[in-house]
Structures are given as C-alpha cells and as structure tokens.
Amino acid sequence: MAGSHQVSGQRQAGGRAVAAGWQRKRSKTKFGIALAMSLLVLLTAGAGWIYIQLDGTIETFGADEISGRPPASANGANVLVIGTDARTGGNNALGGGNKRDIGRSDTAFLLHIYADRKHAVAVSIPRDALVGIPACKLPDGSWASPQTNTVFNAAYSVGQSVKGNPACTQNTVEKLTGLRVDHTVVVDFKDFAKMTEAVGGVQVCLPQDIYQKDLNPHRHTRGEQIFAKGPQTVSGQKALDYVRIRHGIGDDSDIGRIKRQQAFVASLLKKIRSDGMSPTSLLPLANAATESLTVDPGLGSAQKLVSFAMSLRDIDLHNTKFLTLPWRYQGARVAIVHPDAEALWAALKADHTLDGQDVGDHPAEQATNPSPSPSAPDSAMGKGISVAVVNATTVAGLAARAADALKQHGFTVTGTATAHSQHHRITVLTYGSGRKAQAETLARLFPGAELRQSTASGVSVILGTAYAAAPAAPIAVPSAVAGGARSADGDLCSDLSYG
Known part of the structure; x- marks a missing residue:
C-alpha cells in the first residue's frame, strides 16, 4: 500500500475529552532515537563515578497518575x-515545526528483559495502531474518559500538558498487553546528534539512493543526494536524517521506517559493545542520553538507573530481538492482528522466547515439581469450547496464566475470577450436562485434574496449588511473527523496508 499514514485521534483539553479527527504533516521522532537514547543508558551506564554527574539531569513523572494496573x-x-x-525545549532546531508543539508518542516499544538476564525482546507498537485508551489522569487532577478505537499515539497527548502524558501511554500499553510495565522512559531527539558523535558514528545501510525530497516530501524537486545506496557510517545530523527517512522507500509508511530504525539500533549496540566500556567513552554518552530522559520514579536517580543497567550487562546481542506488534492495514490506520498479538503477549508474560523456550531461572522449582512434557500449542484443540477460569490459590496472576495457555490451544475464555476459598490443592474441572467430552478435552492441559459434573451449564477450571507449582507450558509465538524478528547481531543491510 502506498501513501503517507497520517496521525489522527482524539485529544484532551481543559480536563474534557474533545474529539478532533485532525490530521497534520510533520517530522516524526523515530524508533532509533527512542531505543538508542534509552538503551545506551540501560545497557552501558555501569560505574559509580557517573552517579553525581547524572543525578542532576534525570526528570521523573508522577507514579500516582497510573491506575488499574496488571499484577x-x-x-x-x-x-x-x-x-x-x-x-x-529546542527540539524544533533539529526537527523543524512549531517550537510550542508538545508532540505525540510517535515511537513506542516494550522491551521485555527475561528473568535469566541474557535474553531481551523489543516490541514496536505502531503509532497509528487502533487501541483502547483507558481513563487517564489530567493536569487538574481529574480523569479523562476512556476512548475506544483510537490511534495509539493519542494517549500521550491526553490533557495537553506541556510535558505530555507518559502515564497515560503506560496505562494504554498495560491495557493492550496485559503486562505490568516495570519502568517507563521518555525521550526526545534534542541530543541525538551529539550522542551519535560521542560513539564515533554508527554504521547503517540504505536499500537505494536517497535524496532531499525523500526526507522532505513537500519539495518540488528531488534535490541533492543525501545518502548513497549501501553501507556507510553516519553521525550527528546525518544520523538524525537517517532515522527520520520514510518517503521514497517501500510504501512510504512508518512500518517500513521502523524496520530501518531497528537495524540502526542493532548497529549502535554492536558499536558500543565492540568499543568496550571506559570512563572516557561512557561519560559523554551517558550525559547526552540522560539530558533527554524522563523516567518513572523507580529509575529516578543515577544510582537506581545504574543498578538496573548493571543487571543487564550479560544480555547477548544474538539474544536481543526486535519485532513489530502483529498488524495489518485498516485504511490509513493500523489494526492489531488477533490472536497473534495475544500469543506474543502470553509468551512474554510466561517469560518464553519467540521460539517457545522457557529461559526463566527456575531450576529448583522444576526439579522439585516435575511435570509431563507439554505438547506444542494446538490452536484447534479447544475450538468451540468455552471455559471459565477460577484461581483457588493465593498465587497472584495464576488465572491469567491458565487463560493464556487455554487461548493458545484455541479455547474461548469467558472470564477469570478468584475463588472464595484459596487453599485448593488439586485442580478441578467442572462441567454441565452434555459437556463431559469438552471437559475431557480440557483435561489434556491439566494432568492430574479431577473431573466433576455440576449443576452449572458450562465448563470451568478451578486451579489448585498443584497447577501453580508446575512449570508453565511453552507458548509458541506464531511463525509469521517470530520469523520477522531481527537479531541485534544480524545482517545490517537485510529487511530494511516494507512494501
């Protein structure tokens, strides 16, 4: 599909939701800027001598603005x-536009760091993805009404605060994914050029020659060539231009641009790892990054930020993956593809890699609670079977875990709940008249469960502590999704566009 995909949505003003259906042409902050400026701090800031230097430049947003969160x-x-x-704040000098424009979240990704601290997956959420935006806190302390079928980047503009509304974007992501967001980082591109110069440039690749008109489609002529086809090293304004390019490549869309930005960040991480870490290289890099960060209170000091960064130092480039939330075009907007998206979120929630492997650090648990080797998810197994899930234990999130596994096998989950008595040991499957065969199918996923006929008409699973103790079954992400992932050590010149 060709054409520019403009941003529209509902925006909030004066404490009231105001539907606006507007469209604007503007330059976009890119995936590379966001990921680079944040991951550089998260993955490379690692020495006590930078605490004092960084503490004065980190801003935070209020934690009280986030509500209704997953466990x-x-x-x-x-x-x-x-x-x-x-x-x-001076960003218009690099990106152009109105210096009073507070902007939108035109780039967002969720970075899942696995429990083994050796694997990571970054999932890009397209800015035009149609989502539900929950009730969000406004600058005057009131709460905006929820919105449905709204472009994702509209969440950041709720309330029209000068500093934006990162808490609303975080709420929206948690609602979309069902995952708890442990930390949030907000970046702009003010110091992006300085940062790329601090690392001595980043190697990138272009699928074709690029001209001025590709960067600015309002030009009447194609202008001068600004990039040649193939690999090259960029820094400063040149690097900023690279991550902003959208037109003239593929279908001109933000989806294709995300692919190039993911390749840029992978190259940047490789450059940092190859250069090694020293005070000389890290201090200017950390300064450039933290000057543009706004973070949640959990990362609101240099000590907290560095401590978190040090916990990530063993993540391998090959085990660092980039992919985009399963999507399809819906007119000029982006619709989320179901159930592929749910399978992805379920895998991350269970700490399973894209190929379905559990890399969590649970050796003792698995040794003391052996369970049969689970079969690969069969999406046809539960077709036409509706199941209610009840947690009869004190283990938080157990019903959600079981519900994710059931959906992977094609069951329809009608709801989750917590039982009045939370000390059941054995998992019980109840079924109404004529539903025994369905319960027996369900039992294939719950070895050792007890089947009981009940007066209720449907099928339910009442989870006991035996299920809580068993390792989670592998959750396979659909091959169409996993196959599109990029490794941080992958080929720089591959998969650089869409369409």
Missing part, C-alpha cells in the same frame, strides 16, 4: 520506551 510478575521485567516528536 506484578516474577518473570523478567518490562520497560516501556516512549519517543516523542515534541518541538519544545
């Missing part, structure tokens, strides 16, 4: 990185 998980950690196209 915390013991499986890994999730970091939301938001990149804005704000022109305030």
Whole structure:
C-alpha cells in the first residue's frame, strides 16, 4: 500500500475529552532515537563515578497518575520506551515545526528483559495502531474518559500538558498487553546528534539512493543526494536524517521506517559493545542520553538507573530481538492482528522466547515439581469450547496464566475470577450436562485434574496449588511473527523496508 499514514485521534483539553479527527504533516521522532537514547543508558551506564554527574539531569513523572494496573510478575521485567516528536525545549532546531508543539508518542516499544538476564525482546507498537485508551489522569487532577478505537499515539497527548502524558501511554500499553510495565522512559531527539558523535558514528545501510525530497516530501524537486545506496557510517545530523527517512522507500509508511530504525539500533549496540566500556567513552554518552530522559520514579536517580543497567550487562546481542506488534492495514490506520498479538503477549508474560523456550531461572522449582512434557500449542484443540477460569490459590496472576495457555490451544475464555476459598490443592474441572467430552478435552492441559459434573451449564477450571507449582507450558509465538524478528547481531543491510 502506498501513501503517507497520517496521525489522527482524539485529544484532551481543559480536563474534557474533545474529539478532533485532525490530521497534520510533520517530522516524526523515530524508533532509533527512542531505543538508542534509552538503551545506551540501560545497557552501558555501569560505574559509580557517573552517579553525581547524572543525578542532576534525570526528570521523573508522577507514579500516582497510573491506575488499574496488571499484577506484578516474577518473570523478567518490562520497560516501556516512549519517543516523542515534541518541538519544545529546542527540539524544533533539529526537527523543524512549531517550537510550542508538545508532540505525540510517535515511537513506542516494550522491551521485555527475561528473568535469566541474557535474553531481551523489543516490541514496536505502531503509532497509528487502533487501541483502547483507558481513563487517564489530567493536569487538574481529574480523569479523562476512556476512548475506544483510537490511534495509539493519542494517549500521550491526553490533557495537553506541556510535558505530555507518559502515564497515560503506560496505562494504554498495560491495557493492550496485559503486562505490568516495570519502568517507563521518555525521550526526545534534542541530543541525538551529539550522542551519535560521542560513539564515533554508527554504521547503517540504505536499500537505494536517497535524496532531499525523500526526507522532505513537500519539495518540488528531488534535490541533492543525501545518502548513497549501501553501507556507510553516519553521525550527528546525518544520523538524525537517517532515522527520520520514510518517503521514497517501500510504501512510504512508518512500518517500513521502523524496520530501518531497528537495524540502526542493532548497529549502535554492536558499536558500543565492540568499543568496550571506559570512563572516557561512557561519560559523554551517558550525559547526552540522560539530558533527554524522563523516567518513572523507580529509575529516578543515577544510582537506581545504574543498578538496573548493571543487571543487564550479560544480555547477548544474538539474544536481543526486535519485532513489530502483529498488524495489518485498516485504511490509513493500523489494526492489531488477533490472536497473534495475544500469543506474543502470553509468551512474554510466561517469560518464553519467540521460539517457545522457557529461559526463566527456575531450576529448583522444576526439579522439585516435575511435570509431563507439554505438547506444542494446538490452536484447534479447544475450538468451540468455552471455559471459565477460577484461581483457588493465593498465587497472584495464576488465572491469567491458565487463560493464556487455554487461548493458545484455541479455547474461548469467558472470564477469570478468584475463588472464595484459596487453599485448593488439586485442580478441578467442572462441567454441565452434555459437556463431559469438552471437559475431557480440557483435561489434556491439566494432568492430574479431577473431573466433576455440576449443576452449572458450562465448563470451568478451578486451579489448585498443584497447577501453580508446575512449570508453565511453552507458548509458541506464531511463525509469521517470530520469523520477522531481527537479531541485534544480524545482517545490517537485510529487511530494511516494507512494501
């Protein structure tokens, strides 16, 4: 599909939701800017001598603005990185536009860091993806009404605060994914050029020659050539131009641009790892990054930020993957593809890699609670069978875990709940008249469960502590999704566009 995909949505003003259906042409903050400026701090800032230097430059947003959150998980950690196209604070000097424009979250990705601290997956969420935006806190302390079928990047603009609304974007991501966001980082592109110069440039690749008109489609002529086809090293304004290019490649879409930005960040991480870590290289790099960060209170000091960064130092480039939320075009917008998206979120929630492997650090648990080797998810197994899931234990999130597994096998989950009595040991499957065969199919996923006929008409699974103790079954991400992932050590010149 050709054409520019413009941003529209509902925006909030004066404490009231105001539907606006507007469209604007503007330069976008790119995936590379967001991921680079945040991951450089998260993955490379690692020495006590930078604490004082960094503490004075990190801003935070209020934790009280986040509500209705999923339960915390013991499986890994999730970091939301938001990149804005704000022109305030001097950003218009690099990106053009109105210097009073507070911007939108035109870049966002959720970084899942696995419990073994050796694997990571960054999932890009397209800015035009149609989502539900929950009730979000406004600057005056009131709460905006929920929105449905709205472009994702509209969440950041709720309330029209000068500093944006990162809490609303975080709420939206948690609602979309069902995952608890442990940390949130907001970046702009003010210091992006300085940062790329600090590392001595980054190697990139172009699928074709690029001209001025590709960067600015409003030009009447194609202008001068700004990039030649093939690999090259860029820094400063040149690097910024690279991550902004959208037109003239593939279908001119933001989806294709995300692919190039993912390749840029992979190259940047490789450059940092190959150069090694020293005070000389890290201090200017950390300064450039932290000057543009706004973070949640959990990362609101240099000590907290560095401590978190040091926990990630063993993540391998090959085990660092980039992919985009399963999507399809819906007119000029982006629709999320179901159930592929749910399978992806379920895998991350269970701390399973894209190929379905559990890399969580649970050796003792698995040794003391052996269970049969689960079969690969069969999406046809539960077709036409509806199941209610009840947690009869004190283990938080157990019903959600079981529901994810059931959906992977094609069952329809009608709801989850917590039982009045939370000390059941054995898992019980109940079924109404004529539903025994369905319960027996369900029992294939719950070895050792007890089947009981009940007066209720449907099928239910009442989870006991035996299920809580068993390792989670592998959850396979659809091959169409996993196959599109890029490794941080992959070929720089491959998969650089869409369409």
